[in-house]
Amino acid sequence: MLVWGAILMDTPSLLYGIGATKAGTSWLHAYLQKHPDCAVPLMKELHYFDFLETGNHDGAMARLAGLRGTLSRDLEQAEKDRRAKLQRRLDEMDRWTAVVSQSSDTRAPYVDFMRGLADARVVADVTPAYATLSRDTLAEMAALNGGNTRFLYILRDPIDRLWSHIRMVLKRKAPDDPTQLADRILRRAEAGKEHLMLERSDYSAALAKLSDVVPDDRRLVLFFEELFTDATIRRICSFLEVDYMPAMLQRHVHKGIEHPWTPAQFRRMGKLVSPQYDAVQDYMGGLPARWQTHAAKMETTI
Secondary structure, three states: OOOOOOOOOOOOEEEEEEOOOOOOHHHHHHHHHHOOOEEOOOOOOOOHHHHHHHOOHHHHHHHHHHHHHHHHHHHHHOOHHHHHHHHHHHHHHHHHHHHHHOOOOOOHHHHHHHHOOOOOOEEEEEOHHHHHOOHHHHHHHHHOHHHOEEEEEEEOOHHHHHHHHHHHHHHHHOOOOHHHHHHHHHHHHHOOOOHHHHHOOOHHHHHHHHHHHOOHHHEEEEEHHHOOOHHHHHHHHHHHOOOOOOOOOOOOOOOOOOOOOOHHHHHHHHHHHHHHHHHHHHHHOOOOHHHHHHHHHHHHHO
């Protein structure tokens, strides 16, 4: 267990919003962006710690250059009433690029960037991919900001999450035969060639790592299926020690194409993710109805 230093009470708390693609983190980012006690970068998903872990500095800089190019073109073509917001995003991206460009071992530039977002009680880095990081990297993250850090991890039903990820790919590629492409993606996952897609569904590993390095009162694990309720919003605000603010409770997600799975695809996805149901049940002490339905169905189909 990590030994904690003194928490710096005169600094904002640093929140890491983690989870998996298609599990409500965009909605969380939007909610925190509107909360008067919180501040988040205009650019969701900083990917700071995953690029540090992989050492892919050139790739990180190339990604930012591409994003900046797109944003610059948007600014040039924007209507007058949108230019100020786009300029703010461009300015923030330039400040962030300056942080990433530094090859120093210290994380001070990252912490300074986050603290400089606004005069707020909580500053948040919402990057779902952080759930796949190593135990050592998560421990380093937890120790930053004088230990005044928190982790909010959102879990979505594993089959729904996996299928939503696949539908996101289908939307991007717009195939003539979505079922056939979904089958190809599943075959790749079954062959171990879709590492990221499955790593982001590995709740068991992520929960074990977080439990090892983050104290109980500094981590909050939520179900996506219960996220869009007033009770959960109050839990989030209490966890962050900020004033309660009502939220838009619609499921604000980037939806893929509306394409249902086949019974065969359900069975194949179930084989890939079935261990996650028992692992989350053990950790959380219960499962939402949607999870229970899929777990029961898997018992009779796989």
